[in-house]
Amino acid sequence: xxxxxxxxxxxxxxxxxxxxxxxxxxxxxxxxxxxxxxxxxxxxxxxxxxxxxxxxxxxxxxxxxxxxxxxxxxxxxxxxxxxxxxxxxxxxxxxxxxxxxxxxxxxxxxxxxxxxxxxxxxxxxxxxxxxxxxxxxxxxxxxxxxxxxxxxxxxxxxxxxxxxxxxxxxxxxxxxxxxxxxxxxxxxxxxxxxxxxxxxxxxxxxxxxxxxxxxxxxxxxxxxxxxxxxxxxxxxxxxxxxxxxxxxxxxxxxxxxxxxxxxxxxxxxxxxxxxxxxxxxxxxxxxxxxxxxxxxxxxxxxxxxxxxxxxxxxxxxxxxxxxxxxxxxxxxxxxxxxxxxxxxxxxxxxxxxxxxxxxxxxxxxxxxxxx
Numbered sequence: 140x141x142x143x144x145x146x147x148x149x150x151x152x153x154x155x156x157x158x159x160x161x162x163x164x165x166x167x168x169x170x171x172x173x174x175x176x177x178x179x180x181x182x183x184x185x186x187x188x189x190x191x192x193x194x195x196x197x198x199x200x201x202x203x204x205x206x207x208x209x210x211x212x213x214x215x216x217x218x219x220x221x222x223x224x225x226x227x228x229x230x231x232x233x234x235x236x237x238x239x240x241x242x243x244x245x246x247x248x249x250x251x252x253x254x255x256x257x258x259x260x261x262x263x264x265x266x267x268x269x270x271x272x273x274x275x276x277x278x279x280x281x282x283x284x285x286x287x288x289x290x291x292x293x294x295x296x297x298x299x300x301x302x303x304x305x306x307x308x309x310x311x312x313x314x315x316x317x318x319x320x321x322x323x324x325x326x327x328x329x330x331x332x333x334x335x336x337x338x339x340x341x342x343x344x345x346x347x348x349x350x351x352x353x354x355x356x357x358x359x360x361x362x363x364x365x366x367x368x369x370x371x372x373x374x375x376x377x378x379x380x381x382x383x384x385x386x387x388x389x390x391x392x393x394x395x396x397x398x399x400x401x402x403x404x405x406x407x408x409x410x411x412x413x414x415x416x417x418x419x420x421x422x423x424x425x426x427x428x429x430x431x432x433x434x435x436x437x438x439x440x441x442x443x444x445x446x447x448x449x450x451x452x453x454x455x456x457x458x459x460x461x462x463x464x465x466x467x468x469x470x471x472x473x474x475x476x477x478x479x480x481x482x483x484x485x486x487x488x489x490x491x492x493x494x495x496x497x498x499x500x501x502x503x504x505x506x507x508x509x510x
Contacts, residue, residue: 174210
């Protein structure tokens with residue numbers, strides 16, 4: 140980094156803030172290139188943290204344009220340690236980075252299940268980030284004995300390993316400059332553009348195609364995710380309206396997903412658990428009643444679940460489901476597993492896809508891939 144680079148970054152940020160932080164009526168959008176350059180400068184620690192925070196907050200307050208979303212994502216992608224795995228197709232699974240705090244997460248066990256079904260899934264996340272600071276894929280997989288500290292290359296190598304076929308890669312490994320912003324994001328408190336776009340960082344890709352799966356809650360997000368997924372070259376994408384914003388729909392109510400193929404327009408589809416033969420009284424895996432509660436550092440008002448004990452409970456339930464034990468976790472894996480198999484063209488309809496997933500779970504073979 141040269142003094143000239145730093146000076147230019149300061150001048151760019153000054154110009155941007157003068158335009159985006161002038162109130163709800165006078166603020167102006169910036170270009171894709173400006174958003175990208177500003178993000179790269181922040182990630183390279185060329186921008187004062189106060190100005191960096193103001194940049195993200197001002198974008199959110201005026202509402203990000205599509206070009207601003209794309210530009211920030213492009214800036215992240217410039218510093219991602221991305222690799223191409225030695226497999227034709229990679230399935231990129233992005234569950235909420237801020238985790239779960241109202242239900243027991245089952246989605247961390249979808250990658251080994253789908254690997255046994257013949258896919259090459261990679262999930263990614265991190266240890267803790269707001270606004271929920273909940274139980275994440277990293278916590279649960281670590282509690283189950285899986286390796287959660289792989290770098291991108293080691294993760295990619297596992298996808299072509301017939302004994303595993305799946306991997307988890309942490310943001311601390313594949314995009315350390317972004318991970319280093321977590322303290323600043325904690326100080327900002329509220330969601331901002333990074334929360335939306337970081338899940339599309341694309342750390343591991345396939346030789347021919349890469350497919351994206353994520354969840355959402357609020358209606359405006361599927362078009363935004365679809366636009367961004369096409370922008371970074373995901374060949375297909377599946378956006379599931381899931382519990383706590385995750386990729387597993389409610390097990391007892393009508394649901395919905397959006398998807399696209401060949402980078403085409405996204406299409407919405409209504410679904411119901413009985414389409415995969417699920418009859419459940421519960422919408423998701425409940426938290427065990429005996430879990431201890433705790434408070435988050437710096438937030439003594441919000442009561443949260445104890446991360447370690449919740450992760451251990453989720454790991455136990457997940458491994459039991461992978462070994463064929465029926466119940467709410469088992470049904471959660473069947474539902475989303477069926478949605479993904481159908482989306483990937485491996486089954487013609489959800490009913491057949493559900494039966495295919497049940498057969499794999501009942502065999503217990505997917506449990507052997509958790510390592």
